[in-house]
Amino acid sequence: MIFEFFPPALILLVAALLAVIARPNARTVILLLAPLLTLWAIWSLPDGVVLSTRFLGYPIEPIEVSPVRRMFATVFTIMAFAGMLFSFRTAKTAELGAAMAYAAGAVGVSFAGDLITLFIWWEMMAIFSTIVVWCGGTEASRRAGIRYAMMHILSGVLLKIGIEGVYIHTGSLEIQAMLATDLDRWLILAGILINAAAPPFSSWLPDAYPEASPTGSVFLSAFTTKTAVLALILLFPGEKVLIWVGLYMVFYGIIYALLENDARRILAYSIINQVGFMVTAVGIGSQLALNGAALHAFAHIIYKALLLMSAGVVLHRTGLRKCTDLGGLFRTMPITCICGIIGALAISSFPLTSGYTTKTMISVAAEQEHLVFVWYMLAAASAGVFLHAGIKFPWFVFFQKDSGLRPADAPWNMAAAMIFFAFLCVALGVYPQPLYAMLPTADIVPVYKPEKVLFYLQLLLFSGLAFFLLLNYMKRTLTITLDLDWIWRVAIFKAGNAVFDLCTAVRTSMEKSVLSVLRRGQEGLDELSDREGLILRATSATGLGALYVMVLLTLYIFVYYLD
Amino acid sequence: MARKPKQTTPEAQDHWLVRPETIRKIWIGSIIALAVTVALELFTGTAGHFHGLDELFAFPAIFGFLSCVAMVFGAKFLGFILKRKDDYYDL
Numbered sequence: 001m002i003f004e005f006f007p008p009a010l011i012l013l014v015a016a017l018l019a020v021i022a023r024p025n026a027r028t029v030i031l032l033l034a035p036l037l038t039l040w041a042i043w044s045l046p047d048g049v050v051l052s053t054r055f056l057g058y059p060i061e062p063i064e065v066s067p068v069r070r071m072f073a074t075v076f077t078i079m080a081f082a083g084m085l086f087s088f089r090t091a092k093t094a095e096l097g098a099a100m101a102y103a104a105g106a107v108g109v110s111f112a113g114d115l116i117t118l119f120i121w122w123e124m125m126a127i128f129s130t131i132v133v134w135c136g137g138t139e140a141s142r143r144a145g146i147r148y149a150m151m152h153i154l155s156g157v158l159l160k161i162g163i164e165g166v167y168i169h170t171g172s173l174e175i176q177a178m179l180a181t182d183l184d185r186w187l188i189l190a191g192i193l194i195n196a197a198a199p200p201f202s203s204w205l206p207d208a209y210p211e212a213s214p215t216g217s218v219f220l221s222a223f224t225t226k227t228a229v230l231a232l233i234l235l236f237p238g239e240k241v242l243i244w245v246g247l248y249m250v251f252y253g254i255i256y257a258l259l260e261n262d263a264r265r266i267l268a269y270s271i272i273n274q275v276g277f278m279v280t281a282v283g284i285g286s287q288l289a290l291n292g293a294a295l296h297a298f299a300h301i302i303y304k305a306l307l308l309m310s311a312g313v314v315l316h317r318t319g320l321r322k323c324t325d326l327g328g329l330f331r332t333m334p335i336t337c338i339c340g341i342i343g344a345l346a347i348s349s350f351p352l353t354s355g356y357t358t359k360t361m362i363s364v365a366a367e368q369e370h371l372v373f374v375w376y377m378l379a380a381a382s383a384g385v386f387l388h389a390g391i392k393f394p395w396f397v398f399f400q401k402d403s404g405l406r407p408a409d410a411p412w413n414m415a416a417a418m419i420f421f422a423f424l425c426v427a428l429g430v431y432p433q434p435l436y437a438m439l440p441t442a443d444i445v446p447v448y449k450p451e452k453v454l455f456y457l458q459l460l461l462f463s464g465l466a467f468f469l470l471l472n473y474m475k476r477t478l479t480i481t482l483d484l485d486w487i488w489r490v491a492i493f494k495a496g497n498a499v500f501d502l503c504t505a506v507r508t509s510m511e512k513s514v515l516s517v518l519r520r521g522q523e524g525l526d527e528l529s530d531r532e533g534l535i536l537r538a539t540s541a542t543g544l545g546a547l548y549v550m551v552l553l554t555l556y557i558f559v560y561y562l563d
Numbered sequence: 564m565a566r567k568p569k570q571t572t573p574e575a576q577d578h579w580l581v582r583p584e585t586i587r588k589i590w591i592g593s594i595i596a597l598a599v600t601v602a603l604e605l606f607t608g609t610a611g612h613f614h615g616l617d618e619l620f621a622f623p624a625i626f627g628f629l630s631c632v633a634m635v636f637g638a639k640f641l642g643f644i645l646k647r648k649d650d651y652y653d654l
Binding site: 140251254255258259261262328330331367370372375376379380383384387388399402449450451452454455456457458459460461462463464465466467470473474477478479480481482483489 | 577578580581593596597600601603604606607608609610612613615617621623624625626627628630631632633634635636637638639641642645646647648649651652653
């Protein structure tokens with residue numbers, strides 16, 4: 001086996017290791033150069049299975065390349081670069097190293113040609129993303145990290161059982177399109193969907209991501225859910241159940257974000273909303289829909305990271321993240337504000353932003369497949385995105401009211417990372433051709449038709465009108481909204497406690513009754529062995545001995561005849 | 564960033580963007596923009612595809628507005644049931 005290329009994921013993994021042990025200046029160089037080197041490695045790989053070998057006796061294909069895989073690996077690596085630029089001056093070394101290894105996991109999954117390789121990188125991501133959550137450094141992030149890890153361990157276990165089942169029943173570990181037709185494949189699908197933050201396990205995402213550091217949540221937003229989307233594209237294209245799962249996620253994200261007060265949790269809910277669009281597209285399953293899902297993932301990673309960078313700078317500068325505490329920051333944070341607004345316009349798929357040139361593809365795919373209901377739901381959801389993220393986030397953080405806060409704008413490296421991503425959001429909106437060129441072009445539709453542009457302008461601007469007319473109904477309160485995780489965080493916990501209390505009570509009462517029986521017996525014996533007692537009126541020592549002999553002999557005779 | 568105030572009334576001392584007269588201008592500008600996007604549909608024609616509601620004039624405007632109203636009140640209703648103080652899980 002001769003290496004004619006560098007395995008891209010390994011470059012990032014080695015860089016992660018070196019970054020942790022290097023001196024500060026060398027670390028910066030490693031952190032910023034490794035993603036660029038990886039990008040070069042990704043684009044020097046030819047299509048097809050590039051590397052195959054055996055692992056524990058199983059044939060595996062650690063690197064398989066296709067346009068869609070290359071596309072995901074590319075955006076993961078660009079994300080790693082911008083994320084490192086954003087965080088290298090403020091984040092802990094452990095966080096930077098873990099984030100780099102986490103990115104390596106995402107790139108590894110992108111090129112995994114078989115299910116074993118996929119599983120290994122999948123678990124790597126779970127481990128290192130948990131460390132990134134823990135690097136938030138607070139008690140809340142410690143607890144959230146444990147809940148996060150449990151969820152991803154569950155995902156890994158389901159995936160593993162499913163993979164083993166598929167191997168036993170088909171003898172193949174290839175990553176190929178399948179449908180959820182039997183238990184094995186259902187388990188694989190469930191494992192992937194947990195990582196996509198699909199119901200009923202959506203809550204791990206808004207629970208954990210906002211507890212990470214201002215820099216950590218930028219990395220977290222990019223990798224886990226989008227590798228899940230890639231896995232769905234590769235394994236379950238056209239699996240119809242995904243349409244409904246996706247639509248649920250789309251509206252779940254909107255409704256919960258509308259009720260939320262924490263700016264970073266609003267953005268976390270909107271990740272689920274956006275991933276919902278992609279999951280729906282995979283469910284639609286036509287080539288155009290799959291291209292739409294992949295393109296949208298590419299654009300999404302960039303504008304979502306941009307939004308979290310913007311929220312991260314605010315948190316970094318003010319220590320605050322609740323809408324009720326923030327407001328009016330546009331005065332002193334123009335760069336952060338403008339970059340945040342560009343990200344918000346892109347997520348709302350405003351014409352001339354990357355969201356428009358990618359998400360429209362999904363809607364057109366629904367149209368072409370004559371999925372009328374799905375199309376209406378996607379249109380309503382597009383309006384909702386503008387409502388919950390497009391306006392709500394910038395409005396409550398940067399405008400709304402004058403909170404009296406006058407924080408400084410972003411440090412230079414954070415500003416540079418934001419401007420880079422804001423540039424990409426606009427550039428890919430104005431000139432999406434390089435993005436389209438990464439995928440088979442036969443199934444890309446032109447999106448800049450006048451009536452289409454006008455459709456989205458009307459849809460979005462009138463959503464904006466609704467926002468400002470209904471502003472009184474959206475006053476932020478110091479509340480959270482219960483989610484299905486209430487079942488295991490409160491209901492099961494309380495039920496467990498109740499069972500425990502019941503057992504304790506039963507044990508205590510049993511102890512009491514047994515003790516009282518014993519006490520009564522002892523009192524009886526005491527009475528009998530009294531000087532005045534029935535049996536032992538004689539001197540106690542001899543009398544007691546006689547009693548024991550008598551009892552033993554009785555027992556002996558009893559046992560003898562029992563035979 | 565903040566421009567120097569020309570007058571000394573309290574509202575005028577605030578950032579120009581949040582002064583009442585600016586906000587009034589923004590509202591007027593926005594309403595004109597809304598009207599223009601609807602009016603332009605006369606020239607481009609509808610983007611509708613399914614020969615249903617989606618081909619009505621100004622469908623996206625009406626549909627966008629109404630879905631947002633529905634989502635805001637839907638969320639409000641769910642909020643009555645599901646909202647808790649934000650230290651709910653900390654106790």
